[in-house]
């Protein structure tokens with residue numbers, strides 16, 4: 348059963364501009380599949396991820412997640428379905444005065460009783476698990492730091508460590524590299540992909556770094572003006588397609604590439620997007 352099936356989907360923001368943020372979206376994502384979402388600023392990447400995490404209700408079209416139509420369910424059933432989906436936003440909403448350990452373990456809140464959750468605020472229930480998750484993003488030394496003392500990139504990785512502790516079967520990640528240097532960007536994408544593969548979770552990751560998207564993901568879904576511009580295996584994505592996608596926009600920043608990605612960078616070529 349696919350994780351997602353979207354047919355002719357339209358999504359509008361309340362109070363937004365007259366054109367929908369997403370329109371005529373047709374997308375099927377199988378369980379365990381990993382794909383990158385690319386496209387210029389304002390293309391609709393965040394809106395699509397929010398829709399897939401059930402944060403936005405589509406206004407038209409058909410939407411199935413794990414074989415059910417979430418918006419026909421009652422609130423309680425939809426809430427249970429949401430526990431299967433984890434959205435890591437670009438700027439994670441972490442309580443500023445909280446310790447990192449508590450913020451990371453909050454990923455387990457949906458599995459805990461109210462009592463256990465309250466106790467965990469004062470005495471973290473499983474600091475070892477939080478430390479292990481943070482260490483995978485090179486952040487183990489910040490276990491007991493306060494969230495408001497973290498840099499932007501550290502906050503971002505703290506949000507991703509939460510993802511590792513959530514039991515979700517669909518991992519939705521919005522621009523996880525925006526505050527990271529090239530080495531940490533590589534580590535972060537590799538860790539996310541390994542985690543998704545290990546638990547057969549679906550991974551959908553929006554990226555501004557086209558070279559990293561092509562280097563790490565087999566399937567590339569490109570959005571422009573709220574529509575799918577192309578949905579292709581990376582081998583079929585040409586420099587011309589990338590140039591057309593970002594036409595009139597600031598080209599995405601080039602990230603340093605590792606050995607695996609040099610071929611892709613060469614393939615894209617100067618003037619395409621790097």
Ligand SMILES: Nc1ncnc2c1ncn2[C@@H]1O[C@H](COP(=O)(O)OP(=O)(O)OP(=O)(O)O)[C@@H](O)[C@H]1O
Pocket residue numbers: 360361362363364368386387388389390391392393394395
């Ligand atoms: N809360 C909102 N209210 C109204 N319109 C919105 C809202 N959020 C986004 N939009 C509009 O929806 C469209 C898609 O925005 P979205 O944030 O999904 O794009 P994006 O591809 O993620 O952009 P970026 O790469 O800059 O993050 C844009 O036209 C944007 O202005």
